[in-house]
Amino acid sequence: MALINDTSGYLIAPDPARPRLTRAVQGTDQNGQIIDLNVVEERPLTIFLNSQEIVTAMTIGDYPEYLALGFLRNQGMLKDDDVLQGVDYDEERETVVLRTKSQTTYEDKLKKKTRTSGCAVGTVFGDMMEGLEGVTLPDLPVRTSDLYALAATINRTPSLYLEAGAIHGTVLCQGNRPLVYMEDVGRHNAVDKIAGWMLYECVGAADKMLYTTGRLTSEMVIKTAMMGIPVLASRSGFTAWGVEIAQQIGLTLIGRMKGQRFVCLAGEERLIRDADPASIADEPRKMGRKGSGS
Numbered sequence: 001m002a003l004i005n006d007t008s009g010y011l012i013a014p015d016p017a018r019p020r021l022t023r024a025v026q027g028t029d030q031n032g033q034i035i036d037l038n039v040v041e042e043r044p045l046t047i048f049l050n051s052q053e054i055v056t057a058m059t060i061g062d063y064p065e066y067l068a069l070g071f072l073r074n075q076g077m078l079k080d081d082d083v084l085q086g087v088d089y090d091e092e093r094e095t096v097v098l099r100t101k102s103q104t105t106y107e108d109k110l111k112k113k114t115r116t117s118g119c120a121v122g123t124v125f126g127d128m129m130e131g132l133e134g135v136t137l138p139d140l141p142v143r144t145s146d147l148y149a150l151a152a153t154i155n156r157t158p159s160l161y162l163e164a165g166a167i168h169g170t171v172l173c174q175g176n177r178p179l180v181y182m183e184d185v186g187r188h189n190a191v192d193k194i195a196g197w198m199l200y201e202c203v204g205a206a207d208k209m210l211y212t213t214g215r216l217t218s219e220m221v222i223k224t225a226m227m228g229i230p231v232l233a234s235r236s237g238f239t240a241w242g243v244e245i246a247q248q249i250g251l252t253l254i255g256r257m258k259g260q261r262f263v264c265l266a267g268e269e270r271l272i273r274d275a276d277p278a279s280i281a282d283e284p285r286k287m288g289r290k291g292s293g294s
Contacts, residue, residue, distance in 0.1 A: 014159035068096035070195030137230040145275040149176040187214030259283030
């Protein structure tokens with residue numbers, strides 16, 4: 001599958017050649033032949049809210065401010081009425097400090113945490129479902145022609161996912177246009193970066209969709225809903241709890257998107273089937289990426 005050379009349609013596109021995201025290593029293959037590979041970096045990033053240390057995330061290191069903003073927002077620690085006074089990233093200390101006008105304390109919330117199926121930041125503080133109280137998602141129609149167009153563009157966009165593997169990608173989309181493509185060692189990191197970008201740029205969510213390479217788990221569904229995004233799609237599969245929550249809150253959930261194929265397990269009534277699957281080129285059983293990560 002030929003990669004596209006022009007990524008100007010994106011507001012933020014992956015940059016596989018960006019310094020410090022990968023490291024060149026040498027090893028041997030199954031035949032004992034020497035091979036040279038680029039592998040993804042993994043660095044700690046400690047996030048503070050005012051003077052309180054919240055979490056240390058393992059991340060590839062790009063867009064640390066967006067990651068911190070999105071993580072705190074998706075954890076319910078950054079409220080709509082909080083006045084943000086600064087986001088300070090210290091590369092040497094590997095820290096991000098978010099400062100709000102009013103002081104915050106989340107001692108009780110930090111005591112109650114849930115280990116999730118996520119990688120890199122697989123922890124949810126407090127009640128996993130509390131953030132969904134009062135959430136109402138817009139009834140956004142989804143055209144299958146847009147799904148196929150998005151998959152064709154995203155799967156051919158140069159990325160660390162295609163270059164090195166062992167990484168997840170998440171893309172914020174509108175209609176048939178991919179807008180912001182974030183990658184990280186954990187799918188939740190990638191989602192949090194998008195949430196942080198949306199918060200910083202004051203971007204609305206009602207007409208957006210998230211496309212991800214990772215599994216459609218309960219936490220992915222909850223985060224998407226808390227961001228106000230009504231559609232979540234993936235190349236990968238589902239978990240039962242993720243499907244159950246999506247059905248309860250009215251989120252359209254589409255998985256196993258490969259070539260002509262996809263499966264919709266929530267929101268079928270919002271699908272507009274305006275593309276003939278037979279007219280879509282099927283995808284080779286093995287995509288041409290150099291590594292893999294789940």
